[in-house]
Amino acid sequence: MTSLAETTVIYAGKLLAVPGKAPLVERTVVIENGLIKSISKGYTKQSEFASDTKIIDLKNSFVMPGLMDMHVHLQFELGPDRTKETLKMSDELMAMRSIHFAQKTMRAGFTTVREVGSNPQYMYALRDAINKGWIVGPRIIAAGRVGITGGHADISGVKHELLDMYTVKTICDGPYDCRRATRRSIKFGADLIKITSTGGVLTDRATGTGQQMEMDELKEVVLAAKRMGRKVASHAHEEEGIIAALEAGVDSIEHGTYTGKKAIKLFLKKGAYLVPTLLAGDTVVQMVKHSNFMSDAIKEKAIRVGTDMKGNFAKAYKAGVKIAYGSDSGISRHGDNAKEAVLMFKAGMTEMDILKSATVNAADLLGMSDQIGTIEEGKQADIIATDGSPLENIEELLTVDFVMNSGKVTH
Numbered sequence: 390m391t392s393l394a395e396t397t398v399i400y401a402g403k404l405l406a407v408p409g410k411a412p413l414v415e416r417t418v419v420i421e422n423g424l425i426k427s428i429s430k431g432y433t434k435q436s437e438f439a440s441d442t443k444i445i446d447l448k449n450s451f452v453m454p455g456l457m458d459m460h461v462h463l464q465f466e467l468g469p470d471r472t473k474e475t476l477k478m479s480d481e482l483m484a485m486r487s488i489h490f491a492q493k494t495m496r497a498g499f500t501t502v503r504e505v506g507s508n509p510q511y512m513y514a515l516r517d518a519i520n521k522g523w524i525v526g527p528r529i530i531a532a533g534r535v536g537i538t539g540g541h542a543d544i545s546g547v548k549h550e551l552l553d554m555y556t557v558k559t560i561c562d563g564p565y566d567c568r569r570a571t572r573r574s575i576k577f578g579a580d581l582i583k584i585t586s587t588g589g590v591l592t593d594r595a596t597g598t599g600q601q602m603e604m605d606e607l608k609e610v611v612l613a614a615k616r617m618g619r620k621v622a623s624h625a626h627e628e629e630g631i632i633a634a635l636e637a638g639v640d641s642i643e644h645g646t647y648t649g650k651k652a653i654k655l656f657l658k659k660g661a662y663l664v665p666t667l668l669a670g671d672t673v674v675q676m677v678k679h680s681n682f683m684s685d686a687i688k689e690k691a692i693r694v695g696t697d698m699k700g701n702f703a704k705a706y707k708a709g710v711k712i713a714y715g716s717d718s719g720i721s722r723h724g725d726n727a728k729e730a731v732l733m734f735k736a737g738m739t740e741m742d743i744l745k746s747a748t749v750n751a752a753d754l755l756g757m758s759d760q761i762g763t764i765e766e767g768k769q770a771d772i773i774a775t776d777g778s779p780l781e782n783i784e785e786l787l788t789v790d791f792v793m794n795s796g797k798v799t800h
């Protein structure tokens with residue numbers, strides 16, 4: 390690992406500096422104090438740099454900005470042991486495991502993630518520890534969860550005593566209470582607010598996937614968040630709930646399974662992003678088929694939602710809805726985040742648009758386009774490399790060979 394004070398130079402054979410624009414060939418990228426200092430044509434001779442300059446030879450590689458996953462859950466990984474873990478694993482051990490999952494994600498080439506549903510206290514701590522340089526990991530943008538009693542963000546699937554014990558203080562009912570919950574999330578460190586306007590697949594209750602939060606609640610959350618400079622992401626499956634959240638002014642819809650014509654129109658009007666999470670749909674369908682740990686309430690929703698996701702995503706993409714990359718890792722395994730790209734490609738998205746969704750678009754959704762998402766002067770040196778070009782074969786993203794986070798080589 391290089392120290393921040395050093396200058397690092399990358400010789401990039403192919404350089405996709407700005408996804409959406411054509412890749413450049415044979416460039417020298419100079420990195421100083423974690424930031425990109427310059428990009429010049431050709432390979433600047435080593436003798437022109439100070440003798441202690443570290444040179445990284447990626448002349449035979451495809452170099453691009455670090456990938457960004459807008460939907461991860463670093464606290465857990467879905468599987469037969471998850472309920473048991475809730476009872477047996479200490480909070481401290483679970484927090485340690487989150488570090489492990491975050492580092493797996495980073496080594497897979499994801500240098501920034503938006504964490505949208507774990508114990509927020511762990512995630513704020515993990516985010517801050519990474520930012521301070523105490524541990525190596527991806528840049529984390531962490532959400533506070535706000536949801537209604539019995540809704541998708543609320544605890545389910547355990548006995549009554551535990552339901553009470555695990556009900557968090559940001560579960561709210563009615564507009565004023567949800568205003569309080571939003572402000573409370575921000576008070577404790579939320580970078581954004583995650584809400585659940587509809588039911589969800591993994592809620593262990595047969596409460597459907599339709600709208601759950603009311604319009605007045607949705608509007609209050611968005612307003613309270615905006616007043617304090619925070620964005621809002623809403624989980625949503627059925628179209629009525631997607632529409633309600635968009636009407637309320639959320640910045641992104643997560644999953645968006647039943648995005649139909651009306652919702653597409655509204656996405657375009659509002660300029661909101663869709664974070665499709667096709668990998669989550671695919672994963673839960675496989676789990677129902679090949680394992681037996683899910684309750685009947687979950688199984689029904691998993692098969693239906695998991696099967697319907699891709700087709701509706703394809704329609705939204707073709708209609709020009711803005712797409713930001715999100716895998717829902719935690720449902721799928723951490724470190725497998727790039728599998729989402731393969732599913733997006735199979736659903737009809739072009740390689741370039743996929744790369745854009747995981748860089749330029751994601752940065753825009755976060756409101757961080759001035760810092761990350763491209764390889765340009767003054768931006769964070771979040772850089773990855775693959776052998777071949779993912780513009781020719783999207784599966785190249787499954788094997789990222791080189792990862793740099795803010796100028797530090799981490800893989």
Ligand SMILES: [Zn+2]
Nearest residue numbers: 460462506717
């Ligand atoms: Zn999720």
